[in-house]
Every structure is written in C-alpha cells, then in structure tokens.
Amino acid sequence: MLRVAEHAELTDTGRQRRANEDAFFARAPLFVVADGMGGAQAGEVASATAIEVLAAGLGEGESVEQQLSTTVQQANAQIHALSVADDERAGMGTTITAAYVGENNVTLVHVGDSRCYRWRDGILERLTDDHSLVEEMVRQGQLTPEQALEHPQRSIITRALGPESVVEPDAQTINARDGDLLLLCSDGLSTMITDDQIAAVMARDKPLKATARGLIAAANEAGGRDNITVVLLRLEVLGGDAASDLEQTQVGLDVGQLPRAQATAGAAAAASVERRMPREPRAPAAKRRRRWKPGVGTLLALFAAALLLSGVYFASQAIYFVGADREGFVSVYQGVPYELPLGINLYREDYISGINLSQLPASERTTITEHSLRSRSDADDLVRQLELGRLGSSAP
Numbered sequence: 001m002l003r004v005a006e007h008a009e010l011t012d013t014g015r016q017r018r019a020n021e022d023a024f025f026a027r028a029p030l031f032v033v034a035d036g037m038g039g040a041q042a043g044e045v046a047s048a049t050a051i052e053v054l055a056a057g058l059g060e061g062e063s064v065e066q067q068l069s070t071t072v073q074q075a076n077a078q079i080h081a082l083s084v085a086d087d088e089r090a091g092m093g094t095t096i097t098a099a100y101v102g103e104n105n106v107t108l109v110h111v112g113d114s115r116c117y118r119w120r121d122g123i124l125e126r127l128t129d130d131h132s133l134v135e136e137m138v139r140q141g142q143l144t145p146e147q148a149l150e151h152p153q154r155s156i157i158t159r160a161l162g163p164e165s166v167v168e169p170d171a172q173t174i175n176a177r178d179g180d181l182l183l184l185c186s187d188g189l190s191t192m193i194t195d196d197q198i199a200a201v202m203a204r205d206k207p208l209k210a211t212a213r214g215l216i217a218a219a220n221e222a223g224g225r226d227n228i229t230v231v232l233l234r235l236e237v238l239g240g241d242a243a244s245d246l247e248q249t250q251v252g253l254d255v256g257q258l259p260r261a262q263a264t265a266g267a268a269a270a271a272s273v274e275r276r277m278p279r280e281p282r283a284p285a286a287k288r289r290r291r292w293k294p295g296v297g298t299l300l301a302l303f304a305a306a307l308l309l310s311g312v313y314f315a316s317q318a319i320y321f322v323g324a325d326r327e328g329f330v331s332v333y334q335g336v337p338y339e340l341p342l343g344i345n346l347y348r349e350d351y352i353s354g355i356n357l358s359q360l361p362a363s364e365r366t367t368i369t370e371h372s373l374r375s376r377s378d379a380d381d382l383v384r385q386l387e388l389g390r391l392g393s394s395a396p
C-alpha cells in the first residue's frame with residue numbers, strides 16, 4: 001500500500017507582486033496547487049474557492065480520476081457563478097493541479113499551467129502538460145522550450161477554472177514507487193527557473209522543507225516575477241519490503257545511542273505503570289539513591305536485569321499504536337503509550353496524518369483514543385484507511 005511519508009509546502013509572494021493569489025492544500029491523501037488570476041483580489045477568491053471545493057471531498061464517479069474530475073468541474077462551476085454574479089470578479093479564474101494518493105497509485109487532475117513533476121532515481125520528469133499558449137506553440141514546433149521560457153505571453157493560459165461554465169480537466173493515473181517525490185508548483189516556479197534548475201535543487205536531497213525553501217529561493221533569485229508555490233510529497237510503499245527492515249535497524253541504532261540507564265529505567269517502569277494518554281506529562285518522582293558498595297554477585301544480578309530490561313525495551317519498539325498529536329492529528333506512534341518520570345516517553349512519533357480527530361465520527365474517534373497496541377502494518381493500515389475514507393470510501 002502507498003502512503004505519503006513526508007510532505008512540505010510553501011508559498012511566497014515573490015519579488016514583484018503585492019499579493020499572493022496562489023493557494024494550496026496538503027493533507028494526505030490530497031495535494032493541490034491553485035494559481036488564481038483576476039484583478040481586485042478576484043484571483044485570490046478563485047484559487048481559494050477551488051481549494052475549498054476540493055478539500056470538501058471527492059465528487060461522483062466510478063474511478064478516482066472521474067471523482068476528482070467531477071470535483072474540479074464543481075469548483076469551476078462555483079467560480080464561474082461567482083464571477084458572473086459580481087462585476088469586480090468578472091473573468092476571474094484559477095489553475096488547478098491536484099494529486100490524490102490512492103492505495104496503489106496516484107491520480108493527477110489538472111487545468112492550466114501549474115505543474116506536477118516526479119523526481120525518481122535522480123531524474124525529474126514533468127507529468128502534466130501546460131494548458132498555455134506558449135506550450136501549444138512549443139508542441140506545434142513554433143517555439144523551443146527555451147524560447148517559451150522568455151516569451152512575453154508565457155503566462156497566458158488556454159484553460160482555467162472560472163472563465164467558462166464548463167471545463168475539461170486532464171486526468172491521469174500514474175504508478176508510484178517507494179521513494180518517489182512529487183512536486184506540484186505554480187508557474188511562479190516553472191517560468192522563473194528551468195527544469196534542470198529545479199532538478200539541481202531536488203538533487204541536494206535535503207529534508208523536504210529545505211527543498212521547498214530552496215526552490216522558492218531559486219525562483220526569487222531568478223527575479224521572482226510571480227507568486228511561487230511548491231507542494232512536495234514523498235511516497236512510501238508500505239508492506240513487507242526491504243524498507244521496513246531498514247527502519248527496524250535504524251530504530252536499534254537510535255536506541256543504542258541513548259544512555260543505557262535511561263533506556264533500561266524506561267523499560268522497568270513500562271512493565272508496571274498504568275496505561276496513560278501520551279499527552280499527559282507525569283509529575284517527576286525521582287528516587288534518591290542510597291550509598292552502598294555492591295558485591296560481585298549484585299553486579300552480576302544488575303547486569304542480568306539490565307540485559308532483560310533492555311530486551312523488554314527493544315521489544316516495545318516493535319510495537320505501534322495510533323493516537324493523536326497535540327493539534328489533534330491522527331498519528332502513528334512507535335513504542336507503548338506510556339510516559340515515565342522525568343519526561344521519558346516510551347513512544348516516538350512515526351507518522352502524522354492529515355486527518356484531525358475532530359473530523360471523525362465518535363466511533364472512529366474511540367478507536368484512535370483507546371491506544372490499542374498494534375503491529376506497524378496494522379497501525380499504518382488503520383490511519384491510511386482513515387485518510388482514504390475521509391475523501392470518499394468508494395475510492396478503489
């Protein structure tokens with residue numbers, strides 16, 4: 001099963017515009033970039049409306065492609081209605097590029113000149129075709145891609161949400177591999193820097209937040225003539241592949257770097273302490289040590305106990321549970337749902353989903369707050385199902 005392991009998103013007004021008419025949405029399983037246009041804040045209204053409609057859930061349709069396309073058409077109808085109803089908003093519009101991360105593949109739906117790229121094995125591939133004048137001229141051989149980048153009409157788009165009462169979105173479903181990185185961006189990135197320059201930033205292989213900052217900085221250094229928005233998401237394939245083995249090894253290394261006394265003390269209390277909510281800190285109750293001189297037998301016994309307890313600790317690290325973080329987002333935790341004195345947690349955050357507890361019906365909320373112990377795949381599956389279910393359980 002596929003999931004979003006990490007995502008980062010950033011928008012910037014750029015160096016020449018006064019307002020930012022771009023908008024984005026980034027909550028698994030849906031990621032969207034919209035680039036609004038039209039005077040007097042109308043562009044902001046258009047892009048915000050598009051995001052609002054998509055965030056509310058998928059529309060009717062037999063496939064995710066159809067459901068996502070229907071939703072985009074609904075957004076178009078809504079923006080068009082707003083533009084007809086108000087002279088100040090006449091002609092407003094927005095691009096839209098949306099990626100829906102399904103169980104086994106990713107569905108892309110797109111209108112306009114915002115883009116989706118895939119970074120895989122060090123190669124950047126553009127997955128969407130711009131609905132723009134210059135791109136059509138490139139396709140017809142009237143311009144080279146380099147000329148298109150400098151063409152004065154490069155921001156004229158031939159398809160958008162809003163200007164017409166109906167719109168035909170491009171839809172496609174793409175395969176995904178473990179480690180694939182998707183980039184959704186507005187033309188404020190792609191008209192300021194070339195694909196090679198985007199690839200050069202991606203190749204630095206930094207955390208996604210840093211990559212997002214790097215892309216925006218590069219577009220601004222190139223002039224920053226438009227609003228710049230980037231949404232990055234890294235895909236992960238869940239299940240019995242080599243990746244999970246690697247992570248187990250990584251956990252072992254992390255724990256090994258803890259002071260041993262802390263790790264074993266943690267395990268000792270884990271066995272006896274009652275189950276607690278992860279967020280309730282426990283009052284410190286440090287014990288005072290007696291002065292004494294241990295004999296060889298005592299040392300051996302302590303050593304054996306330490307071995308046993310570190311075994312317990314390592315075993316607890318193969319356990320996962322589902323809970324909610326401080327902001328209420330449903331998350332997967334590695335370890336057991338207990339806290340020890342001195343603020344030692346016996347769990348660590350493994351994954352934060354885009355689903356907030358407040359969005360769930362009471363029965364599902366209980367499933368999250370009871371903190372049942374689970375295998376990693378069980379915990380991942382539960383959260384993934386919530387993510388997919390939130391936007392229509394009919395998704396295949």
Ligand code: MG
Pocket residue numbers: 035186187188226227
């Ligand atoms: Mg733009």
